[in-house]
Amino acid sequence: MIKYISTFIFFMGLMAQAQDLETLERDLKHKIQYTDTTFYSFDMKIVKDLPNRAVAVVAKFSTPYEEDGFDCKVTVYTVDTTTKKIVGQYVFPNTFTSDAIELSTFQLDFAPYQLNSKTRAFGVRWSYSSSSRVSPYGESYIALFILKNNQPTCILPQLQTSESQGDWDMQCKYDGKEIKRLLLMAPTQNNGYADLIVKSQTIIRTSRQPKNEEDPCIEEELRSPYQKEIWIFTEGKYQKLDTKKSAKK
Template sequence: MTVKSGVMGCAALCGYLIAGQALGDCTPVLMSGKDDVSVCKDWPAYPGLTINVEARFEPGGAKALDTYDLDLSVSMNAQPYQIATYHQPAAIVLDGVALRELTLDTARYKLTSDVRAFGVRASLSNGSRLIPLEENQLSLYVKEGEKLRPVLHKLVVYRYGGEWDGNCVGERYETSRTVELAKTSSYGYADLIVKTHETSTSSVGEGDACENKTTTYKPVLTTLRYDGESYVLPKGFKGD
C-alpha cells in the first residue's frame, strides 16, 4: 500500500512488473510533506514481517537538484518497533523528472539458500508531451541482522522516451527488462539473468500521410554477477 501526501498514489505499474506485487494489508506511515511518499507491504516469504519505505522530499534550491531521502525498515506486524533499518540520503535524484510512484517488489529473489532480497521500484517521468521520458528503476535489498543492505542499485527495468513535433515527425524508443535467477552464482549470491526487449519507432509525413515505422529488436540476455558488495550493472543499465 502507498500513501503520497495523505492521498492514494497512482495506479499500479504496468505489465513489466513481475509477479508478487499485490498490495498488502499494512498501513503506510502518514508523511508530513506534500511530496513525501510512504509505502508498506507484508513480506510473503516471512509471515509476520512487514516492509516499510519512507521517501522524504528535499528541495535542492537554486544550484542543486531536488532529491528524496530514503528510509527502509522491516517490522513485526503486531509490534511497533523496527527490527532492521536502512537510510540513504539523496537516494533518488530528480534531474528533469518527478517521482510518480514507489512500489515494493516481493517476488522470489532467493539469492542464497537462506537469503531473500526484496525490491523497491521507483517510477519517474518528466510529464513532457513533445520530449517524453518515463523510467522505472529496481533496487534490491537484503536483511542482515538489524541492518538492510542494498545489493542492486537502480537497474532500469523500463524506459520510454523520444522527441517529436507534436503532429507526426519524430522518434521514440521503449526498453523493458525482466529479471530471473540463474543457476550459477558469484561470491555466494545467485547470478541474475536480465532479458532486455527494445523497440524503436520513427514517424515521417504530415496529417493523414503520417507513417510510422517500428523496429523490434531481438531480445538480449545479460548476466549480472555479484562482486561481494553488489551486482555489477553494465553501461546503460543503471538509472541516474
C-alpha cells in the same frame, strides 16, 4: 462445501492480514512523525516468507515542497509485526530530485527474487518522467534488498529497467527509442547467491505523414534481438560480469 469453506477461510485470512498491515502502517507513521506535508511517499508490506517482519519504503522531503521541484531522502525500514518496533533501517546514500523530470513515488516489489533456498530478495522501484508531449522522456529503476539480521541490506543499488525518449512534431512525424530490461534469476550461483540475468531489448518507433494527408499516420516499430548480461554476487553486492575479462581467463 469444503471448497467454499476453504475459500472463506482464505479471504478471512487476507482480511486479517490487511487489518494487521493497516495497524502497522498507522503505528510506523506515528513513530516517524509522518505527515503529508513532510513526506512524499509511503509503501509497506508484510514479508511473504517472514510473517513476523514487515518492510516499508518511505520518502521524506529534504527541501521544502515546490510544484516545480523538490528533493527527498529515502529510507527502508524493517518492522517486527508482533512488537511493532522498528528493528532495522537503510537510508539511501543519494538524494532524489524531482524537477522538470518528475520523480514517481517509491514502491516495494515482492516478485520471487529467490537467491537461494533460504534467501529471497525484495525490490524498491521508482521512475522519472517528463510531461512534455513534444519530447517525451522516461526512465525507471530497481534496487534489490535482503534482510540480514533484520537490517535491510542493499545488494543491487540501482539497475535501470527502462529508458525511453522521443521527438514529436504534434502531427505525424515521430522518432522514438525505448530500452526495456528484464531481471531474471539464473540457475547458477556465485558466493552463495543466484546469478542475475538482465535481458535488454531496444525498440525503435517511427511515424511519418502519408502521401494522402487524410490517411492515418504511417507507423513503424523495429525491435532488436535480446541482449543478455550476467550479474554476479561479489564483495557484498551484485556487479555486472565483465565478459571480456572472463574470456581472457
